[in-house]
Amino acid sequence: MIEFAHVSCAYEKDRPVLRDVSFSVQEGETVGLIGCNGAGKSTVMKLLLGLLPCSDGKITAAGLPVDKAHLAEIRAKIGVVLQDPETQMFMPTVYEDMLFGPMNYGLSREEADRRIDAALEQLQIGHLKHRHNHRISGGEKRMAAIAVILAMQPDILLMDEPTAALDPYNRRKVIEVIRNLPGTKMITSHDLDMICETCERVILLCDGAVCADGPAEQVLRDRELLEAHRLELPLRYAHIR
Amino acid sequence: MNRMDTALRELAGMDDLAALSSGIHDLHPGVKLLAAIIYIATVASFGKYDLSGLLPMVLWPVLLYQLSGIPVSLCFRRLRFVLPLVLAVGIWNPFMDRQPLLRIGMMTVTAGMLSMCTLMLKGVLCLLASFLLMATTGIDRLCAALRAMHVPEYAVTLLLLTYRYIAVMLREVSVMTDAYSLRAPGEKGIRFRAWGSFLGQLLLRSMDRAQALYDSMLVRGYRGEFYYAGTRPVQGRDLLFLALSAAACMFFRFVPAAQILGSLFI
Amino acid sequence: MHMADALLAPAVAGTMYVLSGTAAGLSVRELRKENAPEKLPVMAVTSALVFAGQMINYTIPGTGSSGHLCGGMLLSALLGPHAGFLSMIVILTIQCLFFADGGLMALGANVWNMAFYGCFLGYYLIWRPIMQGASPAKDRANTRVRIIAASILGCVISLQLGAFSVVLETSLSGITDLPFVPFAGLMLPIHLAIGLIEGLITSAVLVFVYESRPELLQELGTEKAGSLPAKRSLRTTIIVLAVTAAFVSGGLSLFASSNPDGLEWALFGNEEEGYAANMGLNEENFGKQSAVADTAGKIQETTSLLPDYAFKDSDSAAGTTFSGLVGSVLVATVAAGICIAGGFFRKKAGKGAEHQTV
Numbered sequence: 055m056i057e058f059a060h061v062s063c064a065y066e067k068d069r070p071v072l073r074d075v076s077f078s079v080q081e082g083e084t085v086g087l088i089g090c091n092g093a094g095k096s097t098v099m100k101l102l103l104g105l106l107p108c109s110d111g112k113i114t115a116a117g118l119p120v121d122k123a124h125l126a127e128i129r130a131k132i133g134v135v136l137q138d139p140e141t142q143m144f145m146p147t148v149y150e151d152m153l154f155g156p157m158n159y160g161l162s163r164e165e166a167d168r169r170i171d172a173a174l175e176q177l178q179i180g181h182l183k184h185r186h187n188h189r190i191s192g193g194e195k196r197m198a199a200i201a202v203i204l205a206m207q208p209d210i211l212l213m214d215e216p217t218a219a220l221d222p223y224n225r226r227k228v229i230e231v232i233r234n235l236p237g238t239k240m241i242t243s244h245d246l247d248m249i250c251e252t253c254e255r256v257i258l259l260c261d262g263a264v265c266a267d268g269p270a271e272q273v274l275r276d277r278e279l280l281e282a283h284r285l286e287l288p289l290r291y292a293h294i295r
Numbered sequence: 296m297n298r299m300d301t302a303l304r305e306l307a308g309m310d311d312l313a314a315l316s317s318g319i320h321d322l323h324p325g326v327k328l329l330a331a332i333i334y335i336a337t338v339a340s341f342g343k344y345d346l347s348g349l350l351p352m353v354l355w356p357v358l359l360y361q362l363s364g365i366p367v368s369l370c371f372r373r374l375r376f377v378l379p380l381v382l383a384v385g386i387w388n389p390f391m392d393r394q395p396l397l398r399i400g401m402m403t404v405t406a407g408m409l410s411m412c413t414l415m416l417k418g419v420l421c422l423l424a425s426f427l428l429m430a431t432t433g434i435d436r437l438c439a440a441l442r443a444m445h446v447p448e449y450a451v452t453l454l455l456l457t458y459r460y461i462a463v464m465l466r467e468v469s470v471m472t473d474a475y476s477l478r479a480p481g482e483k484g485i486r487f488r489a490w491g492s493f494l495g496q497l498l499l500r501s502m503d504r505a506q507a508l509y510d511s512m513l514v515r516g517y518r519g520e521f522y523y524a525g526t527r528p529v530q531g532r533d534l535l536f537l538a539l540s541a542a543a544c545m546f547f548r549f550v551p552a553a554q555i556l557g558s559l560f561i
Numbered sequence: 562m563h564m565a566d567a568l569l570a571p572a573v574a575g576t577m578y579v580l581s582g583t584a585a586g587l588s589v590r591e592l593r594k595e596n597a598p599e600k601l602p603v604m605a606v607t608s609a610l611v612f613a614g615q616m617i618n619y620t621i622p623g624t625g626s627s628g629h630l631c632g633g634m635l636l637s638a639l640l641g642p643h644a645g646f647l648s649m650i651v652i653l654t655i656q657c658l659f660f661a662d663g664g665l666m667a668l669g670a671n672v673w674n675m676a677f678y679g680c681f682l683g684y685y686l687i688w689r690p691i692m693q694g695a696s697p698a699k700d701r702a703n704t705r706v707r708i709i710a711a712s713i714l715g716c717v718i719s720l721q722l723g724a725f726s727v728v729l730e731t732s733l734s735g736i737t738d739l740p741f742v743p744f745a746g747l748m749l750p751i752h753l754a755i756g757l758i759e760g761l762i763t764s765a766v767l768v769f770v771y772e773s774r775p776e777l778l779q780e781l782g783t784e785k786a787g788s789l790p791a792k793r794s795l796r797t798t799i800i801v802l803a804v805t806a807a808f809v810s811g812g813l814s815l816f817a818s819s820n821p822d823g824l825e826w827a828l829f830g831n832e833e834e835g836y837a838a839n840m841g842l843n844e845e846n847f848g849k850q851s852a853v854a855d856t857a858g859k860i861q862e863t864t865s866l867l868p869d870y871a872f873k874d875s876d877s878a879a880g881t882t883f884s885g886l887v888g889s890v891l892v893a894t895v896a897a898g899i900c901i902a903g904g905f906f907r908k909k910a911g912k913g914a915e916h917q918t919v
Contacts, residue, residue: 100510103510103513103514105510105513105514126516129513129514129515129516130516132514134511134514136507136511138507140463141504141507141508141511142511144456144459144460144508144511144512144602145435145455145459145521146433146434146435146455146458146459147435147524149524150435150522150523150524153522153524154515154517154521154522155515155516157522158515158516158517158518158520158522159516184314186310187459188306188459188462188463189307189310206515298616298618299613299616302616302660305659305660306659309659331665332665332666335566335664335665335666336571336574336666338566338567339566339567339569339570339571339574339666340570340571343735343736346889347888347889350888350889350892350893351892353892353893353896354892354895354896354899357896357899357900358899360900360903361899361900361902361903361904362903367900370661373660373661374661376563376660376661376662376663377565377567377661377662377664380563380564380565380568381565381567381568384568384731384736384737384739385736385737387737387738387739388737388738388739391738391739391740392738407738410738414567414568414736415567417566417567418565418566418567420567421565421566421567421664421665421666422566422661422664424665425566425657425658425661425664425665426661428658428665429658429659434659437658447589449589449592449593449601449647450585450589450647450650450651452601453601453604453605453608453647453648453651454651454654454655456601456602456605456606457604457605457608457609457612457648457651457652457655458655458659459605459609460605460606460609460610461609461612461613461655463609464606464609464610464612464613465612465613465616467613468610468613468614468616468617472617482620483618483620484617484618484619484620485617485618485619485620486620486622487619487620487621487622490619490761490762490765490766491765491766491767491768491769492769493617494610494614494617494630494762494765494766494769495765495766495769495770495773496769497610497614498607498610498639498766498769498770499770499773499774499777501606501607501609501610502603502606502607502774502777504606505602505603505605505606505607506599506602506603508602508605508606509598509599509601509602509603512602517598519598551888552888552892553888553889553891553892554888555888556887556888556891556892557887557888557889557890557891558888560887560891
């Protein structure tokens, strides 16, 4: 579903953010993208959505090359839940925000409404439908932000720090939601315990290059590897010496 | 509680009022806007000494407030912006225009006093109307109506996005102001040396936010069009309301109701 | 400086709507031509920030008082005149609708007074001429001085013009008995002080932006400024501007003080144009009598959609008789009655609903 082949990217010359990154994600796989601050996680996401041009290499998403000609088609197939719901949700009410994506992709109002209700039902947040975006709590905002993307019924779901700034109860809820969602998913986070619970595979980025790529069980238990890249073992494996 | 928090609370209060349901809430927002403008223009058109003619105009909004379930008292709190200004202009009238008009007991009412009172009443009435409009409409329905009235998409989208981010910005400024005053006890505001960086920092951060916001619009297929939930065509009841509203304005404008009512009793 | 609905006659408010509406229409057209959709979120977030920034208290050194930001100059320096003007309109609309600051009918006038001068005059006559001479790459100190000069001059001049417009609009509306000259004499000096402080705040913010991200400022965008052939020196620009400003303000005060009815002259004196007739005025000393003027005068007597320059000894105060007074008391009673009845029925309905749920 997603393929990066020898991708490099630089905001400024001589200061590459990604260097020769290659990996591929199969359909139905859930992959965790981890790495310390500035490792290049967000850049990977932006490249995938065509928000940044890559200077070198080839990116494919949902069977299509990521370039100008296929941008609209690709963006219709990829849903991205941004780290800051405040930025993602720019309409006054949750309902209007959910309407934005489906309507832009040319669905009828009835079909859009059906999808919106299904997404709200799936996350059990029907009561938020007509609430104002600036009036709901942090946890509710996060759930609503996920619902906004689910209403677009994307083939690939990208999530940037889905559990950041959530209390334990809401974090647990989000984890359950992610586990129950079908489809291909890619999640970036520093919350490695969450990655443990939701992802079967983990890609570790460091200084713009792939340092490790393997089953979550294996990568996240490797204390030496994680600590070498300014990360810590997830709490559940903290007893491993 | 700083000014930003007060503003946030007021904004939230308006949202709550707009979320109530009543016959007035359900009216077409464009029709309500038109009715409010007619009402305000009528109020403003009363002569500067015509206090007794103007007073019955209060009946129409008061009736609508009751029908829509919006407490009139909430509106009076908003008078703090309008009244001081109106007063500042009107306060001169009693001094400049001392022509006596009426004697009640020992007190002489002058033309200037009368015109000042008329001016103040006008201020209150205009506010009654525009507050009712927003308290029963809300931003989403308003934007939908503006679009339906062919106001350019560009302007309406800007209004909608600005409204959304005002809440975010108010919260940020509020937190920053609190953080500042915690480290600078005894200061009433932001001191000269910090003027630029205080707002400048926020501004730079906002630019990044705007970029992220645009990305978020793009990945959800933005092509220059926003979609509004609250669109519906104008119906019979909307026109009935508009006609009633205009009729009430015209009636009170041309029939000195208070005068007639008064003469019945003396 | 927000005008209230009550201070304007409908005809004046309407005129201001037409003026501001035209400027807004032109701005939208310019922005469409520019076709930069990515500018929209920037405008929205910046205007939201200016809205919030207006609420910050800035303490003025040496005094106990505090100043505020208005934003027209700041927005046009950051976004350009057209985008800045639209952003200001949106800010003023939200203030008027959601915070009851200004009025629905006065919006046109408020946009003109507070946004037009700062955004268009401030940009084209002050910001651009001053900034065009800047060479940000070479001389940072000079550029900084230019930013400060442009901000302060821009804010002062646009606020003076705005305050003058407020006086003009209020007087034209015939609301206050305060004669034009003392009214202007009251407003302009106050706004000179306000403008100075605003200018200082605006320049502080713009200098900060210049130090950290100069590419955000209009007219400092690298290639455009550099390619301009004739660079005016800062001193000439400022001198030219100061002289213009002196001329304008001198002219305005001359016009205002030439005689106490300078304003009335403008309104009634122009006989050939039939201005008095157009305005529906029927004053003995001004304008010629004509059938049109008579009819217009009659209309004006019953409605005062147009400004009401009722003279002190006219009959318009006749409404205030004793019966009018009694009637007013009765009306107030009826209004209170509606409120009480409304509350009563709501309570009843509320109780009914409770019973249904129990």
